[in-house]
Amino acid sequence: MNKKIAAVVALVLAITVSWQLHQKQNRDAANAGTKSDSAVTGDINVFAASSLTETFTMLGKEYEASHPGVKVNFTFGSSSTLAQQIVAGAPVDVFASASKKSMDSAGDRMITKADFVMNHVVVAYKAKDQSSIPAGTTAAQLLNGSSVWIQCAHEAPCGAAADKAITAEGVTTQPKSLEPDVKSVLAKLLAGEVDFAIVYHTDVVAHSELSEVEFVDKTAAVTDYSIGQVQGSNPATSDFLTYLKSPHALELYSKAGFGIPGQ
Amino acid sequence: MKRQHVSLPIAVVAAVGSIFIVAPVMALLVRVPWGHLLTELSSQDSVNALRISLMSSLLATLLAVALGVPLAWMLARGPRSLTQFIRPLVTLPLVLPPTVAGLALLALLGRNGVIGSLIFQATGWAMPFTFMAVVAAGVFVGMPFLVLVVESGFAQLPREVEEAAETDGAQANQIFLNVAVPQVRGSIVTGAILAWARALGEFGAALTFAGSMPGITRTLPMQVYVALESNLANAYALSVVLIVVSVTVLYVMRSELMSVFRNA
Numbered sequence: 001m002n003k004k005i006a007a008v009v010a011l012v013l014a015i016t017v018s019w020q021l022h023q024k025q026n027r028d029a030a031n032a033g034t035k036s037d038s039a040v041t042g043d044i045n046v047f048a049a050s051s052l053t054e055t056f057t058m059l060g061k062e063y064e065a066s067h068p069g070v071k072v073n074f075t076f077g078s079s080s081t082l083a084q085q086i087v088a089g090a091p092v093d094v095f096a097s098a099s100k101k102s103m104d105s106a107g108d109r110m111i112t113k114a115d116f117v118m119n120h121v122v123v124a125y126k127a128k129d130q131s132s133i134p135a136g137t138t139a140a141q142l143l144n145g146s147s148v149w150i151q152c153a154h155e156a157p158c159g160a161a162a163d164k165a166i167t168a169e170g171v172t173t174q175p176k177s178l179e180p181d182v183k184s185v186l187a188k189l190l191a192g193e194v195d196f197a198i199v200y201h202t203d204v205v206a207h208s209e210l211s212e213v214e215f216v217d218k219t220a221a222v223t224d225y226s227i228g229q230v231q232g233s234n235p236a237t238s239d240f241l242t243y244l245k246s247p248h249a250l251e252l253y254s255k256a257g258f259g260i261p262g263q
Numbered sequence: 264m265k266r267q268h269v270s271l272p273i274a275v276v277a278a279v280g281s282i283f284i285v286a287p288v289m290a291l292l293v294r295v296p297w298g299h300l301l302t303e304l305s306s307q308d309s310v311n312a313l314r315i316s317l318m319s320s321l322l323a324t325l326l327a328v329a330l331g332v333p334l335a336w337m338l339a340r341g342p343r344s345l346t347q348f349i350r351p352l353v354t355l356p357l358v359l360p361p362t363v364a365g366l367a368l369l370a371l372l373g374r375n376g377v378i379g380s381l382i383f384q385a386t387g388w389a390m391p392f393t394f395m396a397v398v399a400a401g402v403f404v405g406m407p408f409l410v411l412v413v414e415s416g417f418a419q420l421p422r423e424v425e426e427a428a429e430t431d432g433a434q435a436n437q438i439f440l441n442v443a444v445p446q447v448r449g450s451i452v453t454g455a456i457l458a459w460a461r462a463l464g465e466f467g468a469a470l471t472f473a474g475s476m477p478g479i480t481r482t483l484p485m486q487v488y489v490a491l492e493s494n495l496a497n498a499y500a501l502s503v504v505l506i507v508v509s510v511t512v513l514y515v516m517r518s519e520l521m522s523v524f525r526n527a
């Protein structure tokens with residue numbers, strides 16, 4: 001019995017010590033970076049809207065490959081949830097939000113804020129389930145029927161954009177669910193549990209099995225992304241932010257279906 | 264006076280352990296907007312969520328009792344070669360991540376599910392996004408608690424009573440309904456309350472299987488999650504309801520719970 005307890009205590013100690021060492025290495029690496037000033041090192045923690053998952057993951061890997069010593073950690077989720085976590089003191093360096101409203105709700109901890117890419121919501125459907133949709137059918141015609149459709153919660157940027165778009169379009173039916181974020185909406189559409197879902201245009205580009213119908217009033221369906229640096233962030237952050245706005249990165253966003261301001 | 268056998272180091276560790284559990288809940292209570300608690304709880308969204316949560320968890324408890332008591336009897340009195348395989352399977356939801364539970368329900372009862380697709384083709388009705396889907400999620404996560412508690416109750420019954428009833432010509436059904444069940448009323452109540460509390464707090468399984476629509480499928484825990492992003496005071500107020508219910512259940516059931524775990 002005593003041996004078992006001793007083993008558990010030893011294990012806990014071993015985990016604690018190795019974690020502390022790991023943290024120290026990271027700090028040392030980060031400090032080395034500030035001293036030499038040329039090398040960019042340490043951990044960069046990024047909170048980003050879940051619609052940025054594919055592009056940011058790819059850009060993060062590329063950045064790590066060209067900057068040995070840097071580790072980019074991503075947390076993807078609903079921008080409004082992430083903003084609340086930043087307010088509550090989450091250890092983050094970069095926040096990329098799917099709306100300016102969510103960026104503003106991150107509050108004083110943001111030391112920089114800048115316009116980023118644009119996205120717009122569409123009515124998406126699984127091409128093989130709805131093969132009989134004639135060309136020229138509007139979003140209102142699809143949603144006002146007896147179809148089952150869902151969207152994001154009003155609080156999330158994808159939900160706010162959907163609310164504006166369906167009001168402008170004159171949609172009179174109710175969604176079956178207001179999901180917490182766009183990935184959750186997408187999952188139910190891909191599982192075939194709904195006929196239509198209001199998701200981002202970029203989601204449809206990323207999934208070959210999906211097709212879309214655009215809202216007539218496209219400006220109502222648009223959401224403007226915002227990106228910024230969080231207070232107390234790793235000195236390497238601004239270099240990474242520059243990378244996220246490099247021509248190469250812009251090309252990736254564009255390919256993924258995002259709009260680039262000024263283009 | 265009995266010696267306590269509690270040394271100072273043990274007391275210190277015990278104090279840290281209990282603070283770790285109690286302090287976060289206390290901290291949450293500090294943030295609750297006590298001054299306008301009733302205003303927060305009487306908003307349309309709160310009332311809807313309270314109603315959905317209460318009705319779905321009570322209905323789930325009734326179904327869990329109706330299905331779970333016979334299952335518990337089967338586990339207590341059925342052939343061991345069978346029960347030893349069934350017991351771990353039917354108690355799986357105790358340890359299954361709720362989101363996985365929701366996915367499993369979709370896989371079976373969703374519009375494209377194994378059984379759900381047949382129902383949908385025949386009737387055009389599908390369970391996801393309905394109130395019944397919230398109830399089903401509650402039964403799925405709550406029933407294992409009832410089954411374990413009631414089985415433990417059945418297992419402690421002296422077999423002599425059943426044998427005497429059998430000698431007097433009672434059928435198996437009569438022995439179950441008139442002899443066994445009345446003797447485990449206490450266990451059924453304990454199990455039902457545990458199942459109800461579990462169903463009331465369910466989030467992941469219900470969200471995955473039933474979605475989140477105010478007035479139809481959005482339960483208290485889902486409303487708390489939504490309110491986190493729009494109205495923190497509302498989230499704290501609704502959390503109080505869930506905490507008060509949980510503490511009351513644990514306090515009222517304290518001696519029953521102790522005996523359940525002692526005999527499990």
